[in-house]
Structure formats: C-alpha cells, structure tokens
Amino acid sequence: MPEFTGECAKPQRRSIGARRNPATEAAILDAACDLLREKGVHGLTMEAVARRARAGKATLYKWWPNRGALLVAVYERSKGTHQHKDMGNLVDTIAEFYRYVFAFWKTSEGQVFRLIIAEAQSDQDVAEALERYRLERLAALSEAVGWAQARGELREGVEPDALADTIMAAAWLRLLTDRLTTDPHRLARDVVSGWIVEKQ
Amino acid sequence: MPEFTGECAKPQRRSIGARRNPATEAAILDAACDLLREKGVHGLTMEAVARRARAGKATLYKWWPNRGALLVAVYERSKGTHQHKDMGNLVDTIAEFYRYVFAFWKTSEGQVFRLIIAEAQSDQDVAEALERYRLERLAALSEAVGWAQARGELREGVEPDALADTIMAAAWLRLLTDRLTTDPHRLARDVVSGWIVEKQ
Incomplete structure (x- = not known):
C-alpha cells in the first residue's frame, strides 16, 4: 500500500512560460512534495504549502487554481x-x-x-x-x-x-x-x- | 462526487449458510450501511458497527475478518x-x-x-x-x-x-x-x- 516516502526528485524542468518565476515555482513544488511525504495527501493544503515555501497564497492560486491542480503538478514533475x-x-x-x-x-x-x-x-x-x-x-x-x-x-x-x-x-x-x-x-x-x- | 446519501436497500438475501444467524447478519449490515451514510467510509469501524447493531465484536470478526470485508459486504448486498x-x-x-x-x-x-x-x-x-x-x-x-x-x-x-x-x-x-x-x-x-x- 502506498505511503509516499520517496525522495522528491527534481528532474529537468520543462519550459514554464514567462509569467512564472522558476525559483518560486520550484520552491512551491518542493514544499508540496515534502508535505505530501511527511503528512500524506490530506496534509497538502494551499495554506501549508504557501507557509512552507514562504510564498504568497495569491501566487499559489495564480499558478494552480486549487490543491488538486498542485497535487497533479507534483506528480507530473516527478514523472x-x-x-x-x-x-x-x-x-x-x-x-x-x-x-x-x-x-x-x-x-x-x-x-x-x-x-x-x-x-x-x-x-x-x-x-x-x-x-x-x-x-x-x-x-x-x-x-x-x-x-x-x-x-x-x-x-x-x-x-x-x-x-x-x-x-x-x-x-x-x-x-x-x-x-x-x-x-x-x-x-x-x-x-x-x-x-x-x-x-x- | 459521491456522498453516500441513499437508502440502505435490503434486497432478498442469498443463502448465507447455517452458521450465520440471518437476523443478526441483517442487523449488522444495516448498521454498517447506516454508518456509511451518516459518517462516510471512515466512520465504518468494527467497533462502531458492533455498538450500533448491538452485536458482539467477536461475531462481527467471525463473519467478516475486518472492516474492508464488511464494507464490500455492504456493497454486495445492495448490488x-x-x-x-x-x-x-x-x-x-x-x-x-x-x-x-x-x-x-x-x-x-x-x-x-x-x-x-x-x-x-x-x-x-x-x-x-x-x-x-x-x-x-x-x-x-x-x-x-x-x-x-x-x-x-x-x-x-x-x-x-x-x-x-x-x-x-x-x-x-x-x-x-x-x-x-x-x-x-x-x-x-x-x-x-x-x-x-x-x-x-
């Protein structure tokens, strides 16, 4: 049964377009990945990710409309x-x-x-x-x-x-x-x- | 998205073998079904079902080894x-x-x-x-x-x-x-x- 205990691998990033700051995006996805590993899928909330990444919640919501989108983004990045x-x-x-x-x-x-x-x-x-x-x-x-x-x-x-x-x-x-x-x-x-x- | 809000239908029961008391079995499955409806999938615990059905936990465990088996039994009964x-x-x-x-x-x-x-x-x-x-x-x-x-x-x-x-x-x-x-x-x-x- 899956418990997410792995490393949060950071493969080479695809082009993310001009409007995103790559460093901020990476920090947010890293934070989301860490939370997922430590607290499971329910621990991944927009609030917790923003706090951990030291990013504004507005930034998170601008790039990912909700935690579902962010969860899938974490998966896509590792895959x-x-x-x-x-x-x-x-x-x-x-x-x-x-x-x-x-x-x-x-x-x-x-x-x-x-x-x-x-x-x-x-x-x-x-x-x-x-x-x-x-x-x-x-x-x-x-x-x-x-x-x-x-x-x-x-x-x-x-x-x-x-x-x-x-x-x-x-x-x-x-x-x-x-x-x-x-x-x-x-x-x-x-x-x-x-x-x-x-x-x- | 599914919220289980339906009636807990009790279709004609199949033969359940001699070792089970049909009335007790029905009471347990009814209780499990009610809990599922009221509290969701995590509310269905062996403890809670036994209490609600006024049945012994030993009886529950004899017929269904764990809550997974009971959950599937509730589904099978309605289907x-x-x-x-x-x-x-x-x-x-x-x-x-x-x-x-x-x-x-x-x-x-x-x-x-x-x-x-x-x-x-x-x-x-x-x-x-x-x-x-x-x-x-x-x-x-x-x-x-x-x-x-x-x-x-x-x-x-x-x-x-x-x-x-x-x-x-x-x-x-x-x-x-x-x-x-x-x-x-x-x-x-x-x-x-x-x-x-x-x-x-």
Missing part, C-alpha cells in the same frame, strides 16, 4: 512527460508504454498517482485536475495508436481515441489492484492485438 | 449478484453488462464502489476484500466471454480471462472518471469487437 516511442508495430509500442509507466508507478513517487485517483473520488478539485491530466495523456496515447493506423496496421473502423482509452484503462486497473508486475508485453498483446489486421 | 445474460453475441452481452453496472453505479449505493476502490489505495484490508470481490466478478465475466468462444465467435487464441480483465478495466475507468453516461453499446463495441472473427 516527466512521457514521450511515446514508435517501436514499429502497435504491440511493441504499447508494451514499451506499459513497461515505462509500470516501472514509474512502482516507485514511491509514482504511487502518488494512486493517491490522486483515490482522492479524486471524493474531492471535486482533484477530480478536475486528474481529468485534465488524463485527457492530455489520452491525446498523446491516441497519437501513438495513430502511428499504427497510418501504417495500415489497424483493422478498418478502429478509432484511435477509443482504443487508447482501453489501453489506458488496463494500465490504471493494474495500478489500482496492485498488479504492476504484469508482463508489459503480454498485456499489450492481450489489449491491442485484436485490433490489428490479421496477416494472411 | 446483488449480477447474473450475466447471454444476448446471443458478445457485443450485446457485454453491452447488457455495462448497462446494468453503470445504472447501479449511478445510484448512491452504487457510488460506494468508488469509495471502496479509493479506500483500497491506502488500506490493506480493504484492498484484500476488493481483490477477492474482483476475482469473483472476473470469473463470472470470463464465463460470459466463454459463451462467445463456445459459439466460435472469438478469434483464435483469445483468452476469455484476459479479455474479461480488459472489459472490466474499461468499466472501472468510467466509474472512476465520472463517465457513467457513456453509451454501453458503443463502449462494448469499442472494447470487444476486435476480438470477434471478421465476417467474410
């Missing part, structure tokens, strides 16, 4: 934006995605995603932040499925968005039911091979 | 055991399943399942009770997929267990991301039609 790799065929491309995400979810920083999903079930702000994140990741995954479609790999009528939704569902279920040791390639085959044109 | 219906083809059979389960999950009693999944992310007892329940429902769903296989509907090499796992993942994701208004038939088609032998 980094996954770039799907085209492995030349859909099963291998999705296997590579599962391999990457299962490995990350096994870390204590990755386990934060379970807590976000759990919290989203009773906190509307977290649910909205999670939904925005889900749609962003779904778009990236649909694009990867589209590569297979462009190659003529997919059966006629397959909708990349719908297939990506199912691919993601299978991943989330593995996380939520503690089955991250599932073989990524086997799972990819079990989830997507039906949608591939049968070889004659 | 009843879903019997899959063979609609003559896999898409319609799964559409019928999605239709049923989405309709139930929309009710306040059904929303308890979100809370169980959420609670399972940080409570090992709840996780174990949920896992037992998941495996039981997965077996029933695999059997339904097996009907299609026996009819020769499925592509060669499809494993009913693996396909049932994916069918269930798509359902859970809809619950957890507040998308229970998804069209059940469309979703069934999007999840299973790839696994069906293409008509010549």
Whole structure:
C-alpha cells in the first residue's frame, strides 16, 4: 500500500512560460512534495504549502487554481512527460508504454498517482485536475495508436481515441489492484492485438 | 462526487449458510450501511458497527475478518449478484453488462464502489476484500466471454480471462472518471469487437 516516502526528485524542468518565476515555482513544488511525504495527501493544503515555501497564497492560486491542480503538478514533475516511442508495430509500442509507466508507478513517487485517483473520488478539485491530466495523456496515447493506423496496421473502423482509452484503462486497473508486475508485453498483446489486421 | 446519501436497500438475501444467524447478519449490515451514510467510509469501524447493531465484536470478526470485508459486504448486498445474460453475441452481452453496472453505479449505493476502490489505495484490508470481490466478478465475466468462444465467435487464441480483465478495466475507468453516461453499446463495441472473427 502506498505511503509516499520517496525522495522528491527534481528532474529537468520543462519550459514554464514567462509569467512564472522558476525559483518560486520550484520552491512551491518542493514544499508540496515534502508535505505530501511527511503528512500524506490530506496534509497538502494551499495554506501549508504557501507557509512552507514562504510564498504568497495569491501566487499559489495564480499558478494552480486549487490543491488538486498542485497535487497533479507534483506528480507530473516527478514523472516527466512521457514521450511515446514508435517501436514499429502497435504491440511493441504499447508494451514499451506499459513497461515505462509500470516501472514509474512502482516507485514511491509514482504511487502518488494512486493517491490522486483515490482522492479524486471524493474531492471535486482533484477530480478536475486528474481529468485534465488524463485527457492530455489520452491525446498523446491516441497519437501513438495513430502511428499504427497510418501504417495500415489497424483493422478498418478502429478509432484511435477509443482504443487508447482501453489501453489506458488496463494500465490504471493494474495500478489500482496492485498488479504492476504484469508482463508489459503480454498485456499489450492481450489489449491491442485484436485490433490489428490479421496477416494472411 | 459521491456522498453516500441513499437508502440502505435490503434486497432478498442469498443463502448465507447455517452458521450465520440471518437476523443478526441483517442487523449488522444495516448498521454498517447506516454508518456509511451518516459518517462516510471512515466512520465504518468494527467497533462502531458492533455498538450500533448491538452485536458482539467477536461475531462481527467471525463473519467478516475486518472492516474492508464488511464494507464490500455492504456493497454486495445492495448490488446483488449480477447474473450475466447471454444476448446471443458478445457485443450485446457485454453491452447488457455495462448497462446494468453503470445504472447501479449511478445510484448512491452504487457510488460506494468508488469509495471502496479509493479506500483500497491506502488500506490493506480493504484492498484484500476488493481483490477477492474482483476475482469473483472476473470469473463470472470470463464465463460470459466463454459463451462467445463456445459459439466460435472469438478469434483464435483469445483468452476469455484476459479479455474479461480488459472489459472490466474499461468499466472501472468510467466509474472512476465520472463517465457513467457513456453509451454501453458503443463502449462494448469499442472494447470487444476486435476480438470477434471478421465476417467474410
């Protein structure tokens, strides 16, 4: 069961646009990450984060509308934006995605995603932040499925968005039911091979 | 977002075996259900349920090893055991399943399942009770997929267990991301039609 006990890794930051002060943003995300580790998901409040980061609450609210958004931002920073790799065929491309995400979810920083999903079930702000994140990741995954479609790999009528939704569902279920040791390639085959044109 | 505010429906009870006193069992489940409604998922403790049901804690622990098991029992009682219906083809059979389960999950009693999944992310007892329940429902769903296989509907090499796992993942994701208004038939088609032998 996840307790967030890990280091609060600071990977190379992506461009954050001109309006944010990078040092202040980093201090706030560090503070949020520390609070999460020390006090759990309910300890992460805007008030506590602002105090710890010695930042103004107005600044926090300007960059993240609520604690849900901040919670997801902490997760995104530690995960980094996954770039799907085209492995030349859909099963291998999705296997590579599962391999990457299962490995990350096994870390204590990755386990934060379970807590976000759990919290989203009773906190509307977290649910909205999670939904925005889900749609962003779904778009990236649909694009990867589209590569297979462009190659003529997919059966006629397959909708990349719908297939990506199912691919993601299978991943989330593995996380939520503690089955991250599932073989990524086997799972990819079990989830997507039906949608591939049968070889004659 | 789910707040459990519904009635604690008492559908016809299934056989519970000789060792349980049906009246006591009902009193305990009623008490658990009331506590859940009044105080939320954390208000459901073995202590509080025993007190409210005027039952011995030893009795509770004899029938349900922990609060996780009791929480799942409350959910199961209100849901009843879903019997899959063979609609003559896999898409319609799964559409019928999605239709049923989405309709139930929309009710306040059904929303308890979100809370169980959420609670399972940080409570090992709840996780174990949920896992037992998941495996039981997965077996029933695999059997339904097996009907299609026996009819020769499925592509060669499809494993009913693996396909049932994916069918269930798509359902859970809809619950957890507040998308229970998804069209059940469309979703069934999007999840299973790839696994069906293409008509010549």
